[in-house]
Amino acid sequence: MTRLLRALLTLLGLVPVVTGLLGVIGGVTFDPTDNASSHYFDSEYRFLNGVWICVGVALWWSLRRPGPRAAVTRFLLVAMVAGGLARAVSVVTLGWPSPVFTAALGVELLLIPALVAWHAKAYPIPASTA
Template identity: 50%
Template sequence: MSRRHPAWESPQSLPDDVDRDDWVPVEAANGSRCTFPQPTIIEIMNRRILLTLLAVLGAIPIATGVTAVVGGLSFSPDDTSGTAYLDSEYRFLGVWWTAAGVLLWWSLRVPQRRAAVTRALLGVMVLGGVARLLGVILAGPPPVPFRVSMAVELLVIPALLVWHCRVYPMVRPPAT
C-alpha cells in the first residue's frame, strides 16, 4: 500500500500535529493543486536574493546580445575585423543570447511554476561554459571578457542552479 505525501492532501487532512494555518495551496504547472508549508522569513529572503541575482544575470545577455546585434563584430571585445560570415553569425547569436536573457526574466515572474525553464536555461549556460573551455583547449585563451564569462558559467551558474533547486522544489502531481 503506497502512502501519499500529506502535501498532496487537502489542508483538512493534514496530520493532527501540523498547524493548518502554516500550509498554503500551490498550483503546479499542469493545474493540479497541493499544499506546502508556509515559508519562513529566512526562506522568503533566500528566494528574494536568488531571484535578484538571477535577474541581474538575465540583464547581462540582454545587454550584450543587443550590443552584438546592433554593433556586430565592431563591438567585439577583441580586434576581430572578421568576414561577413563571422559578422552575420555574431549578430545571429546575439539574438539567441538576448532571447535567453528575456526568457530567464520571464521565468522569474512566476518562479515556482516556471522552475523547469529557469533550470534549463542555467543548464544551457553551464554547457556554454564547457564549450568555451573546449575552445581554450583547442584554440587557446579568448579575450579577457570571455574568460570571465567562462568562469561565471563554470563556477557561479552551477551554484545558482543548485540553490534554485533547493529554494524552488519542483511541484509534481501525485502518481495515480
C-alpha cells in the same frame, strides 16, 4: 496533427544541434559556405547574440513566477553552462581568451552551476511536472 507537428519540431531540432556541434568542434574555421567569408561570421555572430538576448528575456519571464516556471529557469541556466562548456573547448584548442571571456567562462562554469543548485533547493520541481 499534433504528431506531425512534434515530428517536424523534432526534425527542426536537428538543425541547431548538428550545426552547433559542428561549430563547437570546428571552431571559428567552420564555415558551411566553404569560403570563410566575413559575411558568414558577422551573420553567425549577430544570430547568436539575438538568441542570447532571448535567453536573458526568457530568464526574466521565468522569474516573474519562479515556482511554476522553475523548470524553465533551470533549463535556461543549464543552457548557459552548456555555452561555457563550448567556450572551454576553445580554451583547449586555442588557449586562454582575453580576461573578459576568461571571467565569462568562470561565471558559466562556476557561478551558474552554484545558482542552479541553489535554485533547485529554493524551487523544487514536483515530480509530476518534471
